[in-house]
Amino acid sequence: MKAEIITIGDEILIGQIIDTNSGWIAQQLQKFEVDIVQMTSIPDTEEAIFNTLKSASSRADLILITGGLGPTKDDVTKNTAAKYFGTTLTRDERVLLHVTSFFESRNLEMLEINRQQADVLANCEVLFNDYGTAPGMLVSQGNKHYIFMPGVPFEMKHLMEQRVFPLIESQYRDSVIHHETILVGGIGESYLAEEIKDIETELPLTIKLAYLPTLAFIRLRLSGKSKNKSDLVQEVKLFKSKLLHRLKNYVIADYDTTIEAFLIKQFMHQGLTLTTAESCTGGSLAASITANPGSSEIFVGGTIPYSNKLKQQLLAVSETTLNQFGAVSEQTAIEMAAGAKSMFSTDYAIATTGIAGPGGGSAEKPVGTVWVAVAGKKEIITKKFQFNNDRLINIERTRMNALVLLWKLLLKEEGQGHE
C-alpha cells in the first residue's frame, strides 16, 4: 500500500512551525508496511489544495491530510475538498452536539464559525474527534482513501490510533503483521550491520529488518507479514533470538523502548535510586529522565554544579582536586559522582563535566573534551570523550553516552533484571 501525507497550513511554509506530524505518521505507518511515497506541505489556498490532492491520488492509495480544519481558516480545505470530490458540505448533528457541549462546558459564547466546525463532506465517514472540535473525515473512492485530520498533534494522533490504524489493518484482513524490537547501544551502525550481516542475509522475504538509529542508540525492528499468525510470530521471534544472542554485549532492551524509560523501569524493578550531577550537560540529563512519568519513584533529584564553588559546596569535590586537575578531569568527575551518591544517599549517581564550547577550550583541553563518571554500589566507572565544536551536539552526545555508561554499570552490578 502506498501513502502520501499532505500538510496544509501557511504557518509551516513560513517556518513558524516545524511539521512533526508527518514524521510521526510515517513512523507509525512503517509498522503496517505502508510506503510513504511523498510528503507535501502547502498553503491554505484552493489552488494548492486542489492540485495537491489530484497529484497525490495519481501516486498513492492512501492520502492523509492534516491541518486546515481550524475555525479561523476560512474553511478553504473543506470547501475545496467538496469541490474536488464533486460533493457538498452538510452539518453533522453528532459533531454539532459535541462542539456545543464543548463551548457550554467552558462557558464560552458559540459563534457561527464554531458551528461550522460540524460541517463535513456529504460523501464522508465522520472520524469522531473526542479531543477537539474539528472532526476527521474519511472519503473512499474505489480503492483510494482520503483521510482529513486536524493539525493539532494530539488530536491527529488520537484519530490515527482510534480510527485510521484499524482501517489500515482491515486492508490486511487476509494477512498478519508482527513486529519485534531490540534496543542496542555502545556500537556504531556500520559495525552493527557487519556483526549481523549473515543473519540479515538469512531473513525470509516475509521478514524485514529496519535500523532506527539516534546519536548513541539503535533500535532494530523485525517486521513480519504472512497469512498464518502463529508461524509468523514464531519465525520473527526465532530471528529476534538470533539477534539477541549475537548482539548480547550491546542489547539494552528486548522490546520497544527508550534508554530513559528502560533505565527507570530497571531501577523501579530493583528498588534502586539515582541522582545526577551535571556540569556540562547543564540539566538536560535530569530533564530527559524526569520527562518520563513515574521517574520520581527512582530519581531523588540532582544538581547542576556549574561553578567550581558549587562543585565543592554541593558535592564536596575537594579544592585540591579542582586546582590540581581542573574542573574537566577524570578526578573531578569521580569526586562529583561519589559526592552526589553519598550526599543524597542513592544507589547510583551520574556526573558529567566538560567543555561544551564554543569558548573555554585550551590546547590541552580543547572544546569538546568531556569526562563522565558513574558511581554504583561497588565501583565508579569513567570515560573520556572528545567531541567537536557544536555546543548543543556536545551536550546531547554527553547526555546519551552518560546513559550508556549507567546502563553498563547497572548491568555489571545488578545483572539483566528484565530477563
Added chain:
Amino acid sequence: MKAEIITIGDEILIGQIIDTNSGWIAQQLQKFEVDIVQMTSIPDTEEAIFNTLKSASSRADLILITGGLGPTKDDVTKNTAAKYFGTTLTRDERVLLHVTSFFESRNLEMLEINRQQADVLANCEVLFNDYGTAPGMLVSQGNKHYIFMPGVPFEMKHLMEQRVFPLIESQYRDSVIHHETILVGGIGESYLAEEIKDIETELPLTIKLAYLPTLAFIRLRLSGKSKNKSDLVQEVKLFKSKLLHRLKNYVIADYDTTIEAFLIKQFMHQGLTLTTAESCTGGSLAASITANPGSSEIFVGGTIPYSNKLKQQLLAVSETTLNQFGAVSEQTAIEMAAGAKSMFSTDYAIATTGIAGPGGGSAEKPVGTVWVAVAGKKEIITKKFQFNNDRLINIERTRMNALVLLWKLLLKEEGQGHE
C-alpha cells in the same frame, strides 16, 4: 519571488529523521520576502526526483533541494539532475583537492565513491562547501534557479548563508529590505493583535508585520521593502517605536533574540548571578539556560530537588512547610527560591514545583497545578498556574512562564538595562 523546497531522502519518508532543514530555510527566506509555495519530501528515486523538479519549476523561480548528495546514495540525485537539465557530470578539480585533503588529514583511505563527491553538473556553478565533502550546485536556466545542497544541517546552513543569501539579495539590487524585531511576553496573540490593530492598519504596503508566537512569547517582525534605503529604515523604525510604546508593558527586547539569551545578556550587563531550583521542570529550565554560550558567566548552577528530602537538604525548605502546605504550594515555592538564593549566594533564584502528571493529582491539586517563585534582590514574587494533562507540555509551559516571571522581577528591580 516564489520558492520551493525539495528534501530528498528515504530516511525522512520512513520517519527516521524529522526534516528541520525546510523550516529553517523558510524562516530565513521570509527575511528576503521570498514566498515558499511548497515543501516536498521525496525518496531517493530517479522518478520522484525528475517529476518533482519538473512540477516545482512550474510553480517557483527558486528551487532549493537538500539531501541526496552523500557518497552512499548511489548518486541518483546528481545523475537524475544531469538528465533533467540535459547535461553531464564533470569532475571539479578544486572540490577533488578539498575531498582528498579531507581524507588525508584524517588518515582515511579514499575510495572511488569518495572521489565521485567531486563530480558536479557540467552546467552548474559550484557552491564550495568548506564544512563537508559534498559541494553545493547552482543551476540557472533563464530566471529559474536550482540550488542543490547537502542535507547535513550545518553544511546546508553554511551554504545558504555564504552562497545563497547573497544570490537572493542580488535579485533585489534595485530595492532594499529592512527588518526590525520585537520580543514580547505576558500577552496572548489575539489580545496582542487587538492592542495594536490601529497601528497595523496604518502600515503602508511596503511594510509587513509578522507574528511569530511560541508557547509564552511572541516575536513581532516588521519587514520593509523599498528602493530607498534611508527612507525605508526610518519608516520601519517609526512603526517599531509606535509598537514599542503601545506594548511597553509587554516588550522584553527591542531586537531579535530569545528570552534565555536576552536574560543572560541582561544579567551579564548588570553583573548579576542566577540559580534555579527545579522540582516539576526537572532540569529543563537550567538546560535551556545553559544551552546558551556564555551562560556560565551568570549561572552559578542549580538544583533539582525532586524529593521532599532534597528540598530540605539542598534548599533548607522547612519540614513544617512541606507537611502543612505540601510540596506543591506557594509556601514551598517561596522557601525553595529563598533557600536557593541564600545557599548559593546569587542575586536571583527561580523555583518551580508542580504536578506535571499524568499521575500524582488530587481533587484539591489536580494534575497541571504549578507554583513558580522568583527571588530577587528585594522581594519574592510567585504565580500559580493550572495547566492540563500533558506532562511534557506542562513542563514546557512552566519553564517558559518561569522565565517570564524572572524577566518581570528583573525589570522591576533593575530597570530596562538595555536602553
